[in-house]
Each structure stands twice: as C-alpha cells, then as structure tokens.
Amino acid sequence: MLYDVAIIGAGVVGGLIARELSRYRLKIVMVERSHDVAMGTTKANSAIVHAGYDAECGSLKAKLNVEGSRMMESLCRKLGVKYLRNGSLVVAYRPQDMERIGKLYERGKKNGVEGLEILDTEKLHQMEPSLSQEAVGALFAPSGAIVCPYELNIAAVGNAMDNGAELLLDWEVTKITEDGDGYTLWSGENHLSARYVINASGVYADHVAAMVGDSSFTIRPRKGQYMLLDHDCVGSVTHTLFNVPNELGKGILVTPTVDQNLLLGPTAEDQEDREDVSTTPEGLEKVQENARKVIPSVNLRGVITAFAGLRAVGSTGDFIIESPRQGFWNVAGIESPGLSSAPAIAVYVTELLAGQGLLLEEKEDFMEERVAVHRFNELSMEEKNRVIRENPLYGHVICRCESITEGEIVEAIRQNPGARDLDGVKRRTRAGMGRCQGGFCGPLVTEILSRELGIPLEKVTKFGGGSYLNVGKTREEHIHEND
Amino acid sequence: MKTIDLVVIGGGPAGMGAAIAAYDAGVRDILVLERDHRLGGILEQCIHNGFGLHRFKEELTGPEYAWRFEKELRERKIAFRLDTMVLDLSEDKVITAMNAEEGIFRIQAKAVILAMGCRERPRGALNTPGTRPAGIYTAGTAQRYINIMGYMPGKKAVILGSGDIGLIMARRMTWEGAKVEMVLELMPYSGGLTRNIVQCLKDNDIPLLLSHTIVEIHGKERVSGVTIAQVDENRKPMMETARFVECDTVLLSVGLLPENELTRKAGVPMDVRTSGALVDQRRMTEIPGIFACGNVLHVHDLVDYVSEEAEIAGRGAAEYILQGSEPDPNPVTVRPGNGVRYTLPQRIDRAEDTTIFFRVTDVHPAVRIRVKAGEETVLMRKRPRVAPGEMETVRILGSKLQGYMGQTLTVELEEEAEHGT
Numbered sequence: 001m002l003y004d005v006a007i008i009g010a011g012v013v014g015g016l017i018a019r020e021l022s023r024y025r026l027k028i029v030m031v032e033r034s035h036d037v038a039m040g041t042t043k044a045n046s047a048i049v050h051a052g053y054d055a056e057c058g059s060l061k062a063k064l065n066v067e068g069s070r071m072m073e074s075l076c077r078k079l080g081v082k083y084l085r086n087g088s089l090v091v092a093y094r095p096q097d098m099e100r101i102g103k104l105y106e107r108g109k110k111n112g113v114e115g116l117e118i119l120d121t122e123k124l125h126q127m128e129p130s131l132s133q134e135a136v137g138a139l140f141a142p143s144g145a146i147v148c149p150y151e152l153n154i155a156a157v158g159n160a161m162d163n164g165a166e167l168l169l170d171w172e173v174t175k176i177t178e179d180g181d182g183y184t185l186w187s188g189e190n191h192l193s194a195r196y197v198i199n200a201s202g203v204y205a206d207h208v209a210a211m212v213g214d215s216s217f218t219i220r221p222r223k224g225q226y227m228l229l230d231h232d233c234v235g236s237v238t239h240t241l242f243n244v245p246n247e248l249g250k251g252i253l254v255t256p257t258v259d260q261n262l263l264l265g266p267t268a269e270d271q272e273d274r275e276d277v278s279t280t281p282e283g284l285e286k287v288q289e290n291a292r293k294v295i296p297s298v299n300l301r302g303v304i305t306a307f308a309g310l311r312a313v314g315s316t317g318d319f320i321i322e323s324p325r326q327g328f329w330n331v332a333g334i335e336s337p338g339l340s341s342a343p344a345i346a347v348y349v350t351e352l353l354a355g356q357g358l359l360l361e362e363k364e365d366f367m368e369e370r371v372a373v374h375r376f377n378e379l380s381m382e383e384k385n386r387v388i389r390e391n392p393l394y395g396h397v398i399c400r401c402e403s404i405t406e407g408e409i410v411e412a413i414r415q416n417p418g419a420r421d422l423d424g425v426k427r428r429t430r431a432g433m434g435r436c437q438g439g440f441c442g443p444l445v446t447e448i449l450s451r452e453l454g455i456p457l458e459k460v461t462k463f464g465g466g467s468y469l470n471v472g473k474t475r476e477e478h479i480h481e482n483d
Numbered sequence: 484m485k486t487i488d489l490v491v492i493g494g495g496p497a498g499m500g501a502a503i504a505a506y507d508a509g510v511r512d513i514l515v516l517e518r519d520h521r522l523g524g525i526l527e528q529c530i531h532n533g534f535g536l537h538r539f540k541e542e543l544t545g546p547e548y549a550w551r552f553e554k555e556l557r558e559r560k561i562a563f564r565l566d567t568m569v570l571d572l573s574e575d576k577v578i579t580a581m582n583a584e585e586g587i588f589r590i591q592a593k594a595v596i597l598a599m600g601c602r603e604r605p606r607g608a609l610n611t612p613g614t615r616p617a618g619i620y621t622a623g624t625a626q627r628y629i630n631i632m633g634y635m636p637g638k639k640a641v642i643l644g645s646g647d648i649g650l651i652m653a654r655r656m657t658w659e660g661a662k663v664e665m666v667l668e669l670m671p672y673s674g675g676l677t678r679n680i681v682q683c684l685k686d687n688d689i690p691l692l693l694s695h696t697i698v699e700i701h702g703k704e705r706v707s708g709v710t711i712a713q714v715d716e717n718r719k720p721m722m723e724t725a726r727f728v729e730c731d732t733v734l735l736s737v738g739l740l741p742e743n744e745l746t747r748k749a750g751v752p753m754d755v756r757t758s759g760a761l762v763d764q765r766r767m768t769e770i771p772g773i774f775a776c777g778n779v780l781h782v783h784d785l786v787d788y789v790s791e792e793a794e795i796a797g798r799g800a801a802e803y804i805l806q807g808s809e810p811d812p813n814p815v816t817v818r819p820g821n822g823v824r825y826t827l828p829q830r831i832d833r834a835e836d837t838t839i840f841f842r843v844t845d846v847h848p849a850v851r852i853r854v855k856a857g858e859e860t861v862l863m864r865k866r867p868r869v870a871p872g873e874m875e876t877v878r879i880l881g882s883k884l885q886g887y888m889g890q891t892l893t894v895e896l897e898e899e900a901e902h903g904t
Contacts, residue, residue: 228607275703279612305607307615381579385586395583397518397568400742437605439621443628457634462617466704469617470634471731474659 003027004358006185006194008173008208010037010417012149012342013334014200015156020346021353022163025361029192030157030165031185033172035464036424037157037417038150040202041338043427044226044277044309046266047149047257048240050337051088051141053108053116060319062111065337067344069143075343076147079155079370082258088144088240089119089128091135091294097244101139104244108141115142130236130295144240148258149339150427154417159370161416163363168192169420170464173201176211182327183212196327196353203274203312205320205332214324217332221274221310224266225283227291230435233262233302241294252290254298259430261304264291270313277308304435311335321349323356371415373428376405398448399441401434409445413452420453422446423463442469488512488804490578490592492569492745495524497777498598499552500790504797505596506559510804514590515556515563516580522556522563523549524600525623526786528630531651533678537787548786572597572749576772594772594800597746597760598793601739601778603648609737613700616707622648622736626655635659637732641709642666643697645673645680647784647872649736654683656734663687664728667695667711669718672846674738674872676784697733698725706731739782749773756825757781763814763830764837765799766792771808774800781827781840784874788840813889820855820895822847824871834888835881841894843869849899852877856890865899 005021007014010032018030032039049072055061076083092098101118108116117140124138125131161167175186182195201208206219234256243251257263267283284306291298314320314333319341323329331349334341354360374387376394387407388395394407412419412428419425422432425445432438432445446469450457461467489510491498494517502515521527526534529545536542539551556563564582571579576595581587603621618637620628625636626648638661642649645668653663666684671694673680684691692711698720699710708729712720741759751760751768759780760768766776776796777789802808814832817839819825826841839854847869854862854877864877877894 227610278614278699281612281698284610284612301608303607303610304605306610306612381587384581388581388583388586392583395581395586396566397581400518400568401744403568403570435605436602437607439603439605439624442620442624443632447632457632463704467617468705470628470636471638472635474629474633474635 001192003029003192003194005029005196005198005353006031006183006192007198007200008185009040009200009202010157010167011040011042011200011202012038012153012156012339013331013345014198015153015160016342016346017198017200017331017349018160018165019156019163020350022160022165023362023366025363026358028160028165029168029194030160031168031171031173031187031192033170035170035421035461036419037167038153038427039463041309041312042149042153044307045149045224045311045339046253046255046336047146047263048088048253048255048340049145049147050340051108051116051143052111052113052337052340053104053139053141055111055337057107057110060321061337061341064319064341064344064348066112068337068341069145071343072145072147072340076152078368079152079159080372081147081152081155083145083147084258085143085145086238086240086256087140087142088242089124090139090141090242090244091124091131092137092244093132093134095136097246098137100244100246101137104139108139113141113143116140117142128237128239128241130297131241132294132296146240146255146258147339154428155370158416159367162367162371167417173208173211176208178212196329196356196358198329198331198349200331202334203310205312205330209324209330209332212325212328214330216322216324217320217330218315219333220313220315221271222313222335223269223271223277223308223310225279225287225306225308226263226265227284227287227306228304229262229264229299230302230304231260233299234260235297237262237295243290243294252287254291254294259433262298264288266309274310277310279306279308283308305437319345321345321352323352326356329353373415374408374411376408377403398444399429399431399434401436402430404429404431404441406448409448410452413449419449421461421463421467422449422469425449484577484589484591486591486593487514488593489514489596489800490590491515491596491598492572492578493517493524493598493600493777493779494519494522494563494565495598495600495777496526496549496552496786496789497600497779497793498524498596499549499556500793501596501598501774501776501797501800502561503552503555503559504794505801506561508798508801508805510801513561515561516567516569516578517563517565518568520566522553522565528623528626529651530630531655534786537785538790569745572745574750574770593804594774596796596800597773597775597779598777599742599745599779601741601782603735604738604740606735609735611697611700614702616700616702616705618702618706618731619700619733620735622646622652622734625652625734629655629659635661637661639664639730640732640734641697641711641728641730642734642736644668644736644738645675645691646736646738647675647679649734650675650679650683652734652736653689654687657687657689661732663689664730665690665692667697668693669696669714670694672870676872677870696720698722700733701727706733709733739778741779741782743779746775746779754825754829756819757827761829762827763810763832764795764828764835765802766796766828767799767803767808771810772803781825784872788874811888815884815887815889816891818891818893820893822850822896823894826894831884834884836878837881837884838876838878839894841875843871843875843896846870847896847898851897851899853895853897854879855893855895856887861887861892869896
C-alpha cells in the first residue's frame with residue numbers, strides 16, 4: 001500500500017497534522033503503537049492552552065504557542081470539543097518575585113500575547129478570592145484557556161478519518177527502510193510505504209529518527225504527577241493558577257478543568273524510563289503541598305484519582321520540527337506548550353511538506369466540522385426527550401456519577417475513532433470518570449463493549465494488550481488448575 | 484406535572500421496606516423509582532447467607548431476603564419503575580427522572596423517601612501510589628463480576644480493607660478457585676463483623692494482617708503485585724517492613740460512602756459524621772416531607788437494621804402525608820460523646836419510644852453506654868464488647884424522653900474494666 005503521508009504516532013500532534021492534511025487530496029495513514037489514540041503524553045498533561053508569555057522570544061515554541069492559542073477556540077468549536085477561556089494567573093508570593101512577573105509581562109508582549117495585565121494584591125484577591133492571603137500580585141493573561149487534550153485528540157483523529165485518513169492501532173514501528181520514492185514502515189511483518197513520513201512519536205521520537213539514521217537530537221522523558229479532585233472541590237477557583245517561576249522551581253499549578261474538576265500538578269522529574277508513569281508518595285505529597293499553599297481551603301479529601309504522564313523533552317530546548325532527509329520530518333520535543341501549539345504545528349508542518357514537494361490540492365468535500373457527539377447532559381429537557389424517542393438507549397443511564405447513557409457509550413464505540421476498550425469509552429464519554437471511578441459502570445460498559453464489538457467478555461480490556469479485566473467464566477478448569 | 488403522594492427513590496431493601504410500611508399505614512399513591520433493571524439493590528449480588536437472622540430468625544441469602552420484600556410490594560400492588568434514573572430532586576419535592584420508555588418526566592411528590600444506598604470508596608480516595616493497571620477492583624465490583632456476570636476477576640488476589648464485603652469476597656474468590664494471599668487492614672482491628680472474620684478468613688486459612696497497608700501497586704498492563712508494609716500508630720507505613728507480594732488482582736474494601744448527590748441537590752442539611760442527612764426520630768430530614776433511610780442515611784452493618792429503619796421512615800412519611808406535621812418547637816438534640824463516632828437520629832421532636840443507633844470509634848471489651856443530659860445520667864447499658872464495625876443501639880422510652888425536651892442528650896462510652904487488660 002502506498003500512501004502520500006504516513007504519520008507515526010496518533011497523539012494530539014499527529015492527530016491534528018492528519019486532520020490538517022485531510023483537507024487535501026492525499027492518502028494519509030496514522031500508525032499508533034497503542035490500542036487507542038491519545039495514549040502517550042496527550043493522555044496526562046495539564047490540559048492548558050498557554051497564552052504564550054513563557055517561551056523564549058524568537059523560538060519556535062513562542063511563535064507556535066501564540067498562533068496555536070489563537071486558533072484553538074475555533075478549532076474546538078468545529079470539532080465539538082469543550083474549550084473554556086478562563087484566563088490564567090501567574091501568582092507571586094514574595095515581593096521580590098514581582099520583578100519576574102514584570103519580565104514575563106515584557107516577554108509576553110514581545111511574543112505577541114494580547115491583553116496581559118499586572119495585578120496588584122487587591123485586584124488579584126478580588127479575581128480569585130480563595131487564593132492564599134500570601135499572594136502579593138500576579139500576571140493576568142486573559143487569553144489563557146483550558147481544553148481536554150484527549151478529547152481534542154480523539155476529535156481530530158475522528159475528523160481526519162471522516163475525511164478519509166486511515167488509522168492503524170497496535171501498529172508499533174520497528175524498522176524504517178528507504179526506497180526510491182519514499183519510505184517503508186515496518187511493524188514486525190506488517191509494512192506500508194509512504195512518500196512522506198512524519199515522526200510524531202512523542203517520547204520515542206529519537207528512537208524513530210534513529211531508524212533513518214538521524215541522531216541529531218535525543219528525548220528525555222520528564223514525569224509529571226497529577227491529582228484530580230471531585231466536582232464539589234472546584235469551589236470558587238476559576239483561573240488557571242501558576243506560581244511565578246523562581247530559583248525554587250517552576251512550580252505546580254492548580255486549575256479547574258473543562259469538566260469542572262480541579263486538577264493539581266504536575267511534578268517535574270527527569271527519568272530514563274520511557275514507560276514509567278507510576279505515581280510516588282513523594283510526588284503526590286509535593287502536589288498536595290503546593291495545592292494547600294495556593295488554595296489553603298482546598299479539600300484534598302475529594303481526590304478522585306492520581307496519575308502521571310511523561311513530557312517529551314527534546315535536547316535542543318525548542319520544538320524540533322526538521323527534516324533530516326527528503327520526505328522525513330521530525331515533529332519532536334513537543335513538551336509544554338505542545339498542546340497549545342498543536343493546531344499551529346499542524347499548519348506549519350503542512351506548509352513545510354508542501355515546500356518539499358507535496359502537492360496540496362484542496363478537496364471540495366472536506367468536512368471541517370466533526371459529526372456532533374451527543375452530549376446528553378448539555379441538552380434541554382425537550383431535546384433529551386427527542387433523542388430518547390429516536391433511540392431509547394439514551395434513556396438508560398449507565399454511569400451514575402457523571403450521568404452517562406448507554407446511547408453515548410454505543411456512539412463512542414461506533415464513531416471514528418471507535419472506542420475498543422474500557423478506558424477508551426471513559427475518555428470519550430466520561431463514563432467511569434466520576435467519583436466512584438467505574439465501580440458501578442465498569443462491568444456494564446464491559447458488557448456493552450463485548451456486545452458492540454462482537455467479542456467475548458474476557459477479551460474486553462482496560463486499555464489493550466495484557467490489560468485484561470477478567471480471567472474467564474467462573475468454575476472453569478483452568479482456574480482450578482492454577483491452585 | 485404529575486403529582487404523587489409518596490415517591491421512594493431506590494428499590495433496594497430500604498426503599499421497598501419504606502414503601503410497604505407507608506402502604507400499611509394508609510398511603511396508596513406510591514411510586515418506587517429504581518435505576519437497576521430489577522428490585523433488590525445490592526442484595527441481588529450478595530448470594531451468601533446470613534441475612535435476616537434478626538428479622539426473620541432465619542439465615543437467608545441476599546436475593547432471598549430481597550424477594551420477601553419484593554413479594555410484599557407486589558402483593559400490595561405498589562407501583563415501581565425499573566431502569567429509571569432520578570436526575571434531580573428539588574427542595575419543594577419535584578423529582579426529575581428518566582428512562583427509555585417515558586423519556587424525562589417530572590413528578591410533584593407530597594413526600595419523598597431517599598433510599599439510594601451507598602457506594603464503595605475507590606482507589607483514588609486512598610492515594611495509593613504506583614501504576615494504574617487493570618485488575619484493581621472494589622470488592623463490590625468483583626462481587627458483581629462473579630455473582631451476577633459469572634466471570635472471575637483474577638486468579639491471585641490481595642484484599643485491602645477488612646470491611647464485610649472484603650471478607651465475603653475473600654471467601655468467594657477462594658471458593659471459586661482463586662488464591663487470596665491475604666487481607667490487609669490499616670487499623671489495628673477489623674471493620675467487619677466478627678462472624679465474617681471467622682467464617683470467611685479463619686475457615687479458609689486466609690491471613691488477616693492488621694495495621695498493614697499497600698504502599699505501591701505494580702504492573703504495567705495487569706497488576707503484577709503489591710508492596711505492603713506495616714503501619715505505625717499514626718497509620719504511617721514503616722518502610723523497613725515493606726515487602727513485595729505477587730498477585731494479579733487487588734480488591735479494595737476500604738469503606739462505604741452514602742450516595743447523597745440528590746440529597747445535596749435538594750439542599751438537605753447533612754451530618755458530616757454520617758455523611759447522610761440530619762434526621763429526626765421519624766427519619767425526616769430538615770426539609771419537611773423529605774425522609775431518608777438505609778445506607779444513604781448512614782452505613783449499616785446488617786440489612787435487618789436497614790429494614791427496621793425503612794419501616795420507621797415509611798410510617799413517618801405516611802403520617803406526614805395523611806396528618807401533616809407539626810414539629811415540636813422543643814426537640815431533643817442527640818449527639819455523640821466520648822468513644823462514639825455518630826448517633827442517629829440527631830433530633831427527637833416528640834416524646835415517643837426511640838431507638839438511638841450509633842457507632843463506636845474503637846474496639847472495647849466490656850463497656851458501659853451512658854446517655855447523659857448535661858451531667859445527669861438518663862440511661863446506662865452494659866455491653867460485653869463493642870467494635871466500630873458493628874452498629875450499637877440504645878432504646879429510650881417516650882415516658883423517659885418527656886422530661887428532656889429541649890435538651891441535648893449525649894451518648895458516650897465508659898470503660899468498665901481497667902485499661903490495658
């Protein structure tokens with residue numbers, strides 16, 4: 001099979017590039033080593049659309065962050081993704097840190113960030129009344145926003161697929177060979193060929209680059225641990241609250257999410273391991289300590305879950321968007337502000353491919369908007385009743401905590417890119433995302449997955465691979481043999 | 484909008500018991516709303532026996548116990564809707580519910596009985612560090628897998644928490660051929676019933692490690708093991724005692740939380756000690772006409788007590804509907820004292836015979852339970868042993884209460900023997 005473009009990695013970067021390329025008459029494939037999209041860095045990060053004052057002037061990070069942040073709202077609207085411009089505050093707790101606030105302000109203006117304002121103590125506490133009394137001032141960035149990264153990722157891949165792009169899951173690239181007109185990607189025995197290859201493989205981007213002999217950069221994973229609090233813990237917090245970066249570190253944030261939880265984190269721990277996303281007592285303590293410092297009244301008993309993600313920190317300090325060989329592009333080192341920049345990265349990469357000879361012919365039938373997902377909870381009573389009349393599955397609540405219906409779960413399994421496991425349903429619908437963490441709905445969703453996918457119940461997994469949920473029927477021979 | 488005299492939210496033992504009692508007290512226009520596809524609530528998956536010893540003097544299984552109530556409900560032709568989720572409850576008793584046949588509908592009720600039960604605390608609430616693989620279940624979820632769906636959650640389990648469901652599941656897993664390595668309990672005593680420790684653990688040679696916890700969960704895709712450690716008197720793990728235990732399954736039985744989302748939506752004042760509503764002796768909350776009973780009000784150890792409480796709530800709701808309600812302006816306030824975690828009801832607004840339910844904070848051999856008004860002893864009862872896992876009660880006669888209207892009664896424990904025995 002010969003493709004025009006193959007994208008390695010279906011995270012938010014790869015997904016948005018695929019979606020951007022799917023505007024044109026191109027044969028596109030995304031290959032992803034996991035059982036679902038959004039399984040790497042995209043799954044576990046701060047979910048922030050940064051305003052763009054943080055990155056060094058003149059860097060790719062600064063340029064793409066400011067552009068991406070400007071594009072995000074309209075992109076989210078088209079893809080049906082929740083987005084909230086809640087504004088961010090970089091808070092100073094010592095008078096001497098106000099100097100740094102001033103520097104961030106200047107840098108932000110140079111980077112082209114709009115609306116920046118330095119707040120005094122009084123104004124700051126008016127805006128964020130539950131903030132610690134020790135806060136002395138802040139940089140306010142009204143263009144700071146929040147978005148759900150995996151929701152954006154899923155919607156981007158889905159929209160790309162609706163526009164003809166293909167997605168191959170459980171397809172880990174193990175070897176790349178060059179042929180006359182492009183590259184052949186291998187996954188064990190399976191292979192496919194493409195004239196252009198985009199390496200968007202996150203923490204493994206240097207390994208993939210090495211497959212074509214490029215060793216110009218390395219990636220070092222940096223772990224970030226997070227805690228998520230229940231809806232009733234958000235209280236009056238509305239802004240994303242950063243600490244001013246100083247000699248004590250970059251600080252840990254406190255932010256509401258688009259789904260009205262409170263997110264605390266991340267830690268920043270450099271490590272060798274590219275798989276280790278375990279949480280540690282020290283990490284979780286650090287996250288809680290910061291939260292108590294920022295919001296003294298925070299209810300840490302409302303923790304729903306804790307998790308960790310890995311940022312792909314590149315060795316150059318900036319995003320690495322370069323072509324070591326004709327037709328092969330690294331889109332690597334996409335650490336913070338990677339999510340914010342992703343929409344702009346997609347456009348930028350598309351232009352770079354065109355510059356290298358990829359012919360961009362616009363499709364007349366490109367669907368810019370994703371087929372709407374039913375967000376049942378957001379409908380009016382009349383609309384809900386209409387939806388239930390059309391499909392009674394929407395009248396059947398499966399997840400009690402988040403009020404998610406069977407109709408939404410079936411839709412998540414059927415709509416591109418279809419959920420194939422328990423966590424996939426959770427990320428698409430929020431079933432199991434609430435305070436009971438799937439205790440009640442987990443078995444029910446497992447049954448629905450088994451039915452919709454036509455697979456036995458014991459083949460349904462949490463997230464693919466060996467993440468099996470049960471070991472088969474009770475009183476079966478193999479269980480007794482194990483005694 | 485449809486009006487109904489009494490809407491009962493939840494068709495488990497509490498909801499069914501309350502509906503039956505309200506019917507028997509003269510209410511006819513009753514509707515029970517149940518979110519599952521059958522009545523019985525959590526009893527449907529509790530296929531072990533031991534239910535009904537107090538109430539029926541018989542050992543029944545959970546489904547058998549539930550069926551006795553369902554039969555009575557059906558005999559009285561009390562209306563119920565299954566697969567129906569209540570989405571909202573307002574302070575003025577308007578219920579918004581939804582199911583596949585009727586869509587979303589609203590009901591104006593004269594009285595409402597909250598009987599939504601409880602849910603298990605998940606892993607997140609524990610902050611257990613480590614990975615997030617498949618194979619971590621609450622004990623109740625594992626129970627559903629085995630008893631309702633007929634699937635085994637795993638082959639080799641470590642159970643954290645010695646609550647009753649954890650103990651029951653230790654035995655159930657073992658009987659189904661799985662190996663239960665151990666049950667860990669953070670506290671120096673078990674939170675479960677003594678009979679369950681004997682019948683579920685001892686009879687099956689499953690070790691119970693008190694003052695122990697899981698400090699890390701291992702495994703990338705599926706659980707591969709846990710690191711366990713002993714804890715000191717402040718419940719902090721002593722890392723020098725840490726060791727790895729191989730397993731593919733972790734079951735959590737670390738507490739139950741009343742499911743009071745609707746209660747909060749209606750603005751019903753809550754008790755931080757029970758995590759349920761503040762109620763009077765009839766189980767009426769501080770919003771007139773809204774009642775609560777069963778595990779949504781406070782977590783019970785035995786379903787027999789749930790049924791007893793449900794009858795109280797059902798009769799209370801009937802009285803409210805048929806006669807109206809004039810709360811005494813001079814109620815008795817009941818509060819927990821030394822050694823007592825909570826008391827229920829929290830308010831007695833009429834001098835009538837009342838049972839006070841309570842839970843103690845610690846295990847004590849031989850104690851006296853004292854009910855006091857100020858420094859005056861109203862009542863004293865001896866108990867050979869009390870434990871946090873078992874509900875205690877004291878009954879006060881109406882004639883006695885008469886003299887204490889407007890006052891505060893405190894329920895407290897007093898050690899009978901010297902300390903340290």
